[in-house]
Amino acid sequence: LFLQQWYKLSRNDMCYLLGLTDMKWCHYTNPQHVQEPLGDPAVSLLVWVLAHYPETVFLPSFPTAAEVYPLYERLAEQGAQRSRGHGRDRPYLGRTMFSLLLGREIGSASRWLSETQPATIAPTVARLLLVLKTLLQNQGVAGLDEWVEQAQLEAQARGLSLHDKMTSWFRGDGEQKVSNPRPPVRRKPGTRKKPKKATPDAADDPTPAAE
Template sequence: MAMPLPDEHQLEELKSRALRGKDLLLLRQWLGLNIADCCYLLGMPLIRWHYYQKRPESLIQDAGVAMLARALLTHPEVHYLPRFPTPAEMLPAYRRALAQSNRTLADPDTALGLLLGRDRTSVKRWLNGTGQRQVPPPVSRLLGALHILLLHHGVPGFEALVDRAAFEAAARGFDLHSPAMTTWARRAPYRPRKPSASRPENEAEPDTEHEADSDPTDPA
């Protein structure tokens, strides 16, 4: 995965000191990875990541992780995480496969969002780059799986994915082929809140004004 090197001043600084927790944060920021992917890249458990996140000046205790991080920061060719296709890159291949398939999907372009486990409006947001959230990691990986299915199995591979999505939808009470299915989330029916119980008007209030003020221990 080709990418530019980090800032030259940052790299120069790394030559004269041991790597610290903040350098792992730099690596993640530079690569644009989520925490889970960065931990996978470094072979590091999540609990250790949080340790360094809270202690950015702490030396990286595992020398192997420190050397791996240094190699990843200074040599782009070392990177081995796959680059998953974007929705925009996969949309033409998806359209071709659907045109050659005997499977039908209502509103095909938005149905891609359902095939990727999201709602119909997701595709438009991804293509326009709108919304605060990027393409979720599971969707990126499913796009990669779809790319491989089309590459190695063509239309039959695509149809197998559609059939599986329809099966998963039916198991959840949805019909993938119906335009009425817009999301995988099942919303609970609206139930108006019951009015809080009020005290009956004829219920007597306790008489506190005429309570005896005498000592309760008085035997009289």
């Protein structure tokens, strides 16, 4: 546990680092066993060397959003200049699109890039940032264009459209959609529709609406 706290790693990362199954990790970290020597001497030696020689840690160092965004922004501007006049259907690649291209809602980038208190990035997104940075460094504008095209395909597969109005991968894309419209009610001749009971206006209703 000391090693995990020192390097600020998740349990999955620790299992990978030490080559353990989740069950074995739970056994070693159980309060009933923490004072005992580790059952596998190879694991014990691995913990020792990783604790005493940090340079031997072989997990990647995941970049922050602030480290990746300037590269993304520069390549996005270069790509926009190249695509002008060519009629390419390319969304505007700004901060909100940066969030969507990482599989999150549009407000995420602003929280990640906060100078005072940047938000914690989920482990999956941290790995995505790492490979995005590597792709952009190696492939430049072409790599960013491919990433955008793949994100567009992901959106289409979910019935969405990756454009400036899209706000989230889970709440729709800003387009008005009508699904399962109710058919008109047919009444028997001579019957009248009953009037609805009077209800207070929404402004007079003290119950807050669910968000």
